[in-house]
Amino acid sequence: MKKIALISLMMLLTLCVSAQNAAQAARILDKTASVVGRPGGASANFSVSGKSLGAASGTIAIKGNKFYAHTPKTTVWFNGKTQWTYMNTTNEVNVTNPNEAKQAQMNPYKFITIYKTGYNLSMKSVGGSYQIHMTAQNKQRSLQELYITINKTTCTPSNVRMLQGKDWTTINITNFKARNQSDNIFSFNSKDYPKAEIIDLR
Numbered sequence: 001m002k003k004i005a006l007i008s009l010m011m012l013l014t015l016c017v018s019a020q021n022a023a024q025a026a027r028i029l030d031k032t033a034s035v036v037g038r039p040g041g042a043s044a045n046f047s048v049s050g051k052s053l054g055a056a057s058g059t060i061a062i063k064g065n066k067f068y069a070h071t072p073k074t075t076v077w078f079n080g081k082t083q084w085t086y087m088n089t090t091n092e093v094n095v096t097n098p099n100e101a102k103q104a105q106m107n108p109y110k111f112i113t114i115y116k117t118g119y120n121l122s123m124k125s126v127g128g129s130y131q132i133h134m135t136a137q138n139k140q141r142s143l144q145e146l147y148i149t150i151n152k153t154t155c156t157p158s159n160v161r162m163l164q165g166k167d168w169t170t171i172n173i174t175n176f177k178a179r180n181q182s183d184n185i186f187s188f189n190s191k192d193y194p195k196a197e198i199i200d201l202r
Helices: 002-036 100-106
Strands: 042-050 054-063 066-070 074-078 083-087 092-096 119-126 129-136 145-151 157-164 167-178 197-200
Touching: 002 119, 002 129, 002 145, 100 157
Parallel strands: 092 197
Antiparallel strands: 042 054, 042 167, 054 066, 066 074, 074 083, 083 092, 119 129, 129 145, 145 157, 157 167
16 A cells, blocks of 8 residues: 555656646746737748758748748748748749648747647756747647747747657747837738739638
């Protein structure tokens, strides 16, 4: 009986420590979300690499769930529902309503709107940063797992790794700046690309 009681106590202590760890991770993400998700918006430089995406680097502007990303080959506008992707090489614009995984591949700050919706959290300290681990409670979610590295001093993320299917995508983030953004920049304006072919994939 004593052995069973001891095992039960150890399991309870483990659960308590795990719960405290998850709560701390949530507090860190809350603080980061308030910095990154400031009402006026923000901008940053990024580089992304993954099996399905290859490698690219560019700039991004964000405001809530909206973003505008530009690389030498691609420009992406997302107004919170519709995404327009312009490809320089083909002069085409693909119009889609992307799922959360597709959004996150281009917007490294997508996690600020999804970490409260069905993810288990844990964290550890790595030098001057926190590393937050998120795992989806629903195995059918398009984003199953994420690792987010957050600077302890500035509360801004420097790296996001995400699992979609069996492939990992890695995004590095630098030069984050709190900067007010106009809502107009998050929607594609066909007048700016009069010769582009519009392909509606919705």
